[in-house]
Amino acid sequence: MSNSESLERVPVALSPRDRFVEFLQSKGMRVTQQRLSLVDHVFSRHEHFDADQLIEQLPPSGDPNHVSRPTVYRTLNEFVDAGLLRRFNLNGRAVYEHDYGYPQHDHFHCTECNKLLEFTSPELLQMRDDLGKQHQFRVTGHRLIISGICQECTQAKRRSRSRMNMI
Amino acid sequence: MSNSESLERVPVALSPRDRFVEFLQSKGMRVTQQRLSLVDHVFSRHEHFDADQLIEQLPPSGDPNHVSRPTVYRTLNEFVDAGLLRRFNLNGRAVYEHDYGYPQHDHFHCTECNKLLEFTSPELLQMRDDLGKQHQFRVTGHRLIISGICQECTQAKRRSRSRMNMI
DNA sequence: CTCAGTGCAAATAGTTTGCACTGAC
DNA sequence: GTCAGTGCAAACTATTTGCACTGAG
Numbered sequence: 001m002s003n004s005e006s007l008e009r010v011p012v013a014l015s016p017r018d019r020f021v022e023f024l025q026s027k028g029m030r031v032t033q034q035r036l037s038l039v040d041h042v043f044s045r046h047e048h049f050d051a052d053q054l055i056e057q058l059p060p061s062g063d064p065n066h067v068s069r070p071t072v073y074r075t076l077n078e079f080v081d082a083g084l085l086r087r088f089n090l091n092g093r094a095v096y097e098h099d100y101g102y103p104q105h106d107h108f109h110c111t112e113c114n115k116l117l118e119f120t121s122p123e124l125l126q127m128r129d130d131l132g133k134q135h136q137f138r139v140t141g142h143r144l145i146i147s148g149i150c151q152e153c154t155q156a157k158r159r160s161r162s163r164m165n166m167i
Numbered sequence: 168m169s170n171s172e173s174l175e176r177v178p179v180a181l182s183p184r185d186r187f188v189e190f191l192q193s194k195g196m197r198v199t200q201q202r203l204s205l206v207d208h209v210f211s212r213h214e215h216f217d218a219d220q221l222i223e224q225l226p227p228s229g230d231p232n233h234v235s236r237p238t239v240y241r242t243l244n245e246f247v248d249a250g251l252l253r254r255f256n257l258n259g260r261a262v263y264e265h266d267y268g269y270p271q272h273d274h275f276h277c278t279e280c281n282k283l284l285e286f287t288s289p290e291l292l293q294m295r296d297d298l299g300k301q302h303q304f305r306v307t308g309h310r311l312i313i314s315g316i317c318q319e320c321t322q323a324k325r326r327s328r329s330r331m332n333m334i
Numbered sequence: 335c336t337c338a339g340t341g342c343a344a345a346t347a348g349t350t351t352g353c354a355c356t357g358a359c
Numbered sequence: 360g361t362c363a364g365t366g367c368a369a370a371c372t373a374t375t376t377g378c379a380c381t382g383a384g
Contacts, residue, residue, distance in 0.1 A: 144311045338382095
């Protein structure tokens with residue numbers, strides 16, 4: 001699923017692939033087929049995804065670009081460390097989204113269709129920092145998920161309700 | 168751990184125990200020893216806790232008030248359904264807090280000591296609803312966790328840094 | 335006396351790890 | 360050639376479930 005409205009990209013010097021290679025080299029880690037397959041895949045297709053969705057989309061066992069489940073998990077953690085992906089939790093499973101080259105943003109989560117919509121709000125950021133100051137808390141980040149029902153699902157419900165009334 | 172500043176309670180008609188009994192009866196569920204042990208325990212002691220912390224504090228096997236692990240999990244879900252507890256996720260594990268009789272609030276999460284501090288912000292609520300309107304999203308709730316370092320940990324760090332400099 | 339609730343052990347889901355082999359450097 | 364990375368199977372953690380027994384109604 002690419003169940004998300006994409007925000008504008010932010011210009012960055014290096015492609016995600018190059019950024020990851022740089023990261024690996026700076027840590028003395030090796031640039032392997034699997035790691036390259038995964039950067040390329042993750043940054044060409046997805047917006048929000050979890051480990052299972054990613055594994056499903058990967059070439060099957062036997063293909064030169066196949067990557068095993070443990071390696072997918074290991075590499076997703078590396079992407080987070082490298083600042084390429086951001087991880088958060090949605091009903092108990094890890095969900096990943098692009099971090100590198102994307103502006104900070106928050107999410108609406110539709111509890112009907114499970115879709116995630118992104119939005120940005122500078123005022124929210126300002127409020128967050130003010131709240132930190134008020135409570136003497138040194139803010140380094142935040143996670144906001146607004147839950148509810150998206151426009152399409154609201155309309156779908158309305159349609160089905162009016163269909164009910166017609167009977 | 169009761170690692171949280173408590174907000175004022177909001178006046179409610181029934182005690183959590185009575186509210187739960189009412190819930191059980193309305194659903195045709197039985198009022199058992201285990202369920203009563205758990206309401207009483209949870210609403211006398213805790214503020215934020217996870218299943219393991221709760222189980223640790225419960226009387227050991229053999230005690231009349233002992234409750235088994237599966238039943239604790241089952242009952243925590245019932246508390247959430249009954250509107251007594253709210254559940255959220257903190258690094259992959261379910262954390263519970265009182266919902267019944269407590270005003271809606273959000274959290275600071277100290278990444279040093281893992282403490283949760285509560286705060287309320289009506290302006291935040293207003294902003295959330297405005298954002299929903301702007302994006303045509305029917306808002307039913309939200310979860311905001313501001314992460315960073317709490318006052319005590321900031322001070323502890325400062326002290327240890329200055330101790331370093333003295334050497 | 336009946337059936338929902340319980341405790342136990344076992345299952346599950348998501349993720350991580352130990353280990354012997356493989357391949358990047 | 361060496362050692363980090365990989366795939367496999369197995370472990371692990373948090374939570375849920377099937378089943379025979381128990382006790383609330």
